[in-house]
Amino acid sequence: MSNPVKGAERSPSGKVPVVVVAGGGTAGHIEPALALADAVMRLRPDAKVIALGTERGLENKLVPARGYPLELIPPVPLPRKPTPELLRLPLKVRDSVRQTREVLARVGADVVVGFGGYVALPAYLAARGRTPIVVHEANQSPGLANKVGARFAARVAVAVPGTPLPKAEVVGIPLRRSITSLDRAALRAEARKFFDLDPDAPTLLVFGGSQGAQSINSAVSGAAKELAEAGVGVLHAHGPKNTLVVQEFPGKPAYVPVPYLERMDLAYAAADVVLCRSGAMTAAEVSAVGLPAVFVPLPHGNGEQATNARPAVDAGAAFLVPDAELTPAKVAELVVPLITDPERVTKMSEAAVGMGHREADETLAKIVLEAAGA
Known part of the structure; x- marks a missing residue:
């Protein structure tokens, strides 16, 4: 003892x-x-x-x-x-x-x-x-x-x-206190450097839970060209058992694939918008750090992930996209206009403040x- x-x-x-x-x-x-x-x-x-x-x-x-x-x-x-x-x-x-x-x-x-x-x-x-x-x-x-x-x-x-x-x-x-006490703005430069991301480009964080999600991987990587042309950088955790090959676009912000995010605090700090599943912990963390979100609930189970996302959606801090509707075209249509509109991003971030415990x-x-x- x-x-x-x-x-x-x-x-x-x-x-x-x-x-x-x-x-x-x-x-x-x-x-x-x-x-x-x-x-x-x-x-x-x-x-x-x-x-x-x-x-x-x-x-x-x-x-x-x-x-x-x-x-x-x-x-x-x-x-x-x-x-x-x-x-x-x-x-x-x-x-x-x-x-x-x-x-x-x-x-x-x-x-x-x-x-x-x-x-x-x-x-x-x-x-x-x-x-x-x-x-x-x-x-x-x-x-x-x-x-x-x-x-x-x-x-x-x-x-x-x-x-x-x-x-x-x-x-x-x-x-974790590293999440609830996170100052995203203060850590932004350090976080972008840690992941080799463009220091100034609007940045999308993508993950599908600890094991990754194939539908999310395919949809977002399939929109890599549209994201690059819009000047959007991407940090994409694809899961340790998955691989992700993404075309490079010279002169455009980097699309950075990683198997797993050891430093979620820095990942959140690097991002302007997140696209992810809506497990209970993920939904709570995303709201706690004030990140605008595109939630893609797991299509299995009893629908609890859609329930988890609902408070943030109702508050104007998130969008909900059914897994079956998530395609490269949907990413280009929904995410690109959102993440390239700083005023809209700020408004959604403010809506997340104060949510949760x-x-x-x-x-x-x-x-x-x-x-x-x-």
Whole structure:
């Protein structure tokens, strides 16, 4: 257990709080968990935070990079609906729960915080009746793991009103302080230089989630000529498993393809407009930094990405384009006139200011520490 930091606030019992976060799989689960972890450490520098994950998840890269220990457990496949097999704990679930329970006992967990997905479910089942549970749900339509976890959680935090979970408290989505405190204008020159972008050209940021999105890749790269002729630079994260070959146009602003954006703060600072999916975390971050957006919701699932985009669209800070309608022609028709109109960009950016819950990370951290008895 970590040594207490001199002068740190202590719990009434004097115990150092041990917080276990379960948010593996995609960046949409991992990043809010890490933002919470950072907030816990700001409030309680003597705390110990451990992340749960699986061998196949993106957490294997993101968690160690942020300085937190990662404990690996077997993944649990999640059916879309509760089934008798799930409730009877089949062999795979039982094995994962057993190993997770061993981890919780070994690290001395005082609270388990789940963010949904195939890492959260075994964490909830392992902690049930032994360790206090806090659930955070980012989407208005909860997934199966959080529906299960909320039944026996001490506290349930949600991002938006109307989320159908018992005891739901609206706190927003925990975001990294590097995002919520981002001064895009002050970092613009540094960010453009970091990505080898034109220092002065209007710049479009493009990404399709942590794994990329083929429809977005094809549509935007297919409009490279129109973007170049309009004097628009592009920073395009195409996904680590995808490749993107884009024609160069000498004398025009660069179109810069990258597999993955390690520095999202600099990517946001470099951009004037963003075209991206509208996962809950992405929509929250884009609004928090005041970027005008063209949201292209994932066409699968239960429509939660369109729901995530709606507040920004209604506020005049974003457009929504269905995935099936995103073509090179649509990019040329919608994005080029927008990004080359500074007055319009400024107006949309101002509309995004004040949206969301910028203190969600510390609000949730206080709930978690209270549940831990700290």
